[in-house]
Amino acid sequence: MSNLSDKQLLRELRLRLEERKKLENEVKELSRDFQDVTKKLKESESLKSHFISNISNEIVNPFTSILGLSKAILSVEKNDWKKVVSMVALIHSEAFNLDFQLRNIFVAAKIEAGEVAPNISKVNLRSLIQNVIDSFNIVSRKMNIDIDLQYNIEYGFGKNFYFKTDSEKLKLVLSNLINNALKYSYKESKVILKVWMDDDILHLSVQDFGTGISDKNQKIIFERFKRLDSGINSINRGHGLGLSITKALLDVLEGSIEIKSQKGEGSTFSVALPEAKHIVDGFSGEGNDIFFDEGDEIF
Amino acid sequence: MDNNYLQHFLYPSSLFVSKDPYVVKTILGSCVAICLWDKRLKIGGMNHYMLSNWNGNDLASPKYGNIAIDKLVERMFALGSRIEDLQAKIFGGGELLESGQGKSTLIGERNIRVARLMLEEKRIPIVASSTGGRRGRKILFFTDTGEVRHKFLEKKVY
Numbered sequence A: 001m002s003n004l005s006d007k008q009l010l011r012e013l014r015l016r017l018e019e020r021k022k023l024e025n026e027v028k029e030l031s032r033d034f035q036d037v038t039k040k041l042k043e044s045e046s047l048k049s050h051f052i053s054n055i056s057n058e059i060v061n062p063f064t065s066i067l068g069l070s071k072a073i074l075s076v077e078k079n080d081w082k083k084v085v086s087m088v089a090l091i092h093s094e095a096f097n098l099d100f101q102l103r104n105i106f107v108a109a110k111i112e113a114g115e116v117a118p119n120i121s122k123v124n125l126r127s128l129i130q131n132v133i134d135s136f137n138i139v140s141r142k143m144n145i146d147i148d149l150q151y152n153i154e155y156g157f158g159k160n161f162y163f164k165t166d167s168e169k170l171k172l173v174l175s176n177l178i179n180n181a182l183k184y185s186y187k188e189s190k191v192i193l194k195v196w197m198d199d200d201i202l203h204l205s206v207q208d209f210g211t212g213i214s215d216k217n218q219k220i221i222f223e224r225f226k227r228l229d230s231g232i233n234s235i236n237r238g239h240g241l242g243l244s245i246t247k248a249l250l251d252v253l254e255g256s257i258e259i260k261s262q263k264g265e266g267s268t269f270s271v272a273l274p275e276a277k278h279i280v281d282g283f284s285g286e287g288n289d290i291f292f293d294e295g296d297e298i299f
Numbered sequence B: 001m002d003n004n005y006l007q008h009f010l011y012p013s014s015l016f017v018s019k020d021p022y023v024v025k026t027i028l029g030s031c032v033a034i035c036l037w038d039k040r041l042k043i044g045g046m047n048h049y050m051l052s053n054w055n056g057n058d059l060a061s062p063k064y065g066n067i068a069i070d071k072l073v074e075r076m077f078a079l080g081s082r083i084e085d086l087q088a089k090i091f092g093g094g095e096l097l098e099s100g101q102g103k104s105t106l107i108g109e110r111n112i113r114v115a116r117l118m119l120e121e122k123r124i125p126i127v128a129s130s131t132g133g134r135r136g137r138k139i140l141f142f143t144d145t146g147e148v149r150h151k152f153l154e155k156k157v158y
Helices: A006-074 A081-113 A125-135 A137-142 A167-183 A215-220 A242-252 B065-078 B107-121
Strands: A121-124 A146-151 A162-165 A190-198 A201-208 A256-262 A266-274 B006-009 B015-018 B022-028 B032-038 B043-047 B086-092 B126-131 B137-142 B148-152
Touching: A006 A081, A081 A137, A081 A167, A081 A242, A121 A125, A121 A167, A125 A137, A125 A146, A125 A167, A125 A190, A162 A167, A167 A190, A167 A201, A167 A242, A167 A266, A242 A256, B006 B015, B015 B022, B015 B065, B022 B032, B022 B043, B032 B065, B032 B107, B032 B137, B043 B065, B043 B137, B065 B107, B086 B107, B086 B137, B086 B148, B107 B126
Parallel strands: A146 A190, B006 B022, B086 B126
Antiparallel strands: A121 A162, A190 A201, A201 A266, A256 A266, B015 B043, B022 B137, B032 B043, B032 B086, B137 B148
């Protein structure tokens, strides 16, 4: 061992001290992280149990209605068609809701299992959007809400416009946004759906004039299982997955979503979705030709 | 020679495990992919995650390393694997975004770290790896032999 001069010794000590401080800080940071995680975990647990009670409502209620209504139809006076029609309409809307919610839940399960991949095809936007709106017809009519579609894409002499994307995912994204807009709207109001293109990016915005979302809530609205308990038309309904699914689906399609809202004045959700490329960078989808070349390293 | 293989393109945030011989392909930037291979059953699986740790807010999807690794191992177990037969190869985690401003976000590095930490914790040996750097990678994984073909990309990814 060599002898150190005082100066060297001092420097060495200082270095070690600094090192130690750094480590200490790191430990502090880590324990803070750890506490955060524990807190999150606890929250997550309670959210999950909330979710289960919400979801059972979500499934059990429509079923109860459907069963009750269909039984009631059986005992309706034979020529009372009006009554039958109104009951069938109710059954339809309950079944629609059930189907919609189940779809969401299955997609969430798929996303969490890592089994979601974009399934790209040429999509006729106009008819896809119209179909989604039509599917909410009964609900919107019941609430006397007008869904105003402002479709601002012109292409090929007003012919149908094709856009490369995943139609099922886009449908679910749009359905979730419209469903939310209706859920948080007042009766006899309006939902505006705007559609336009900007280069290769499709823009959709869904605007409602309902309760609106406070700044604080805008931050947590995309988190899973989080629901704002202020739905006007559906007290205590919903599983709180809609927007987190929407966000995850847009993630897969490399799109994004933004929200603009003011408490009491309604909300606007805007989606930007780039057109998908058929060919993933460096991959040719089906072919395997380009996969092997001399330059490959083998591990 | 590769015509007997079924092919699967692995997208980010997803994972793939199969009993049948597959060639799983993916492209990595700052993402990390872990190829797990069972030397006894000759089966394999791969994940492809974008960020290291789940924030507790989004869906608990394999977009996040800590979730993707657990899920991949679970799926291997579901096909009958035992932990002592598993071996891992890890790829990716480059820093492609030149975020400048001195301190970059180091997404790639964090992604690699979570892989090494969790695999060590599970006592799954890492038998090969190619991580870090500034370029994207193309990976082909043969689930029956455990072989991985690897190539750097000239173009930037993500």
